Amino acid sequence: MAAIKLDDSAELETRSGQYGPYVCLSKEYTNKTKGNQYRRCIFFSTDKWEKLVEVIPQVTEVLQQQQQQQQQNADDGQEWILALNDHMRLTVSKFQGKMYVGLHSLDDQQELVRSKCINLVDSCWQKLIKNTGKIARHLKKKQPSTTATSSSSTLTKARRGSASSTIKQYGWQSKDGQEHWYYSLKECQQDAEHAGIGIFQSKMVPPPQPKDLMTEAYAYLLRQAIKRISREQCFGCGINHGSQSEHMQAGCLSEWSDLVMTYYSDAVNSVTDFMIAELYCGLIDKLGLKLTEDPTKLAIEVQLMFPVHGDLTAEMKQPNFDYLLALC
């Protein structure tokens, strides 16, 4: 379906995903310090979208009440909040005399995820309401029917069958018996050499799932972005200071977990679905696997499902893909 324009910057679109159809609300923003433009997206599963449609009359009532109050007392900053579910809230607020409807994603700690908050001016919100019928029809059309499901699962099976069923891993064993495994022979050789061991073994393993590989690519890009932003924002680097302490406090030498907390939202904003899809294709190629999914669609799903900064601070799994990702 073509996107429904709500105004020059905001649009609404229904898409098909692995877990059924969903609605994407997106809006273009300008980063005032850097001057570049980026798009924020919020995704609604069919259930979540239906919940939003359900509360429209309530929101309309609040908007009308607030508009009437506007004449008497232009009280900016007053906000009316409604929880759509555990991870999304809707707000009605007034800013500089204008009414806004906001949709805000929350993380597991109920904190706002800044990169997943969109405020719509009243006229955009009204346009969204006007298009709810159209969206509902699109969602229904995209809902896989029984016959469609069976044929699409045959297709998935056929594609899986044509992709390779195993890939090679390379490993070495340290003196204490611990095994170290890699997806690249070169990386294995380097590490083994470093450990002073020269005996290699290899084994065939099932290839990782596309979704897991896409998640690895996304996490890699986020980590790279956090490192880059921390250098850009570092006070010590800015004045080229020789003392380590000037590079702390979320500067380039801060604890990794602090950097993740501080720059996670900026990193999310700077990584696009296109970048993830492109890196994923490079990784697939390096692993000698075949492309079995639409990379852009999968990238969007992975962005949607990515656990907010939890995975970036956790210890990396072994073997990981960073060596190969760096070559892509």
Ligand SMILES: [Zn+2]
């Ligand atoms: Zn620094």
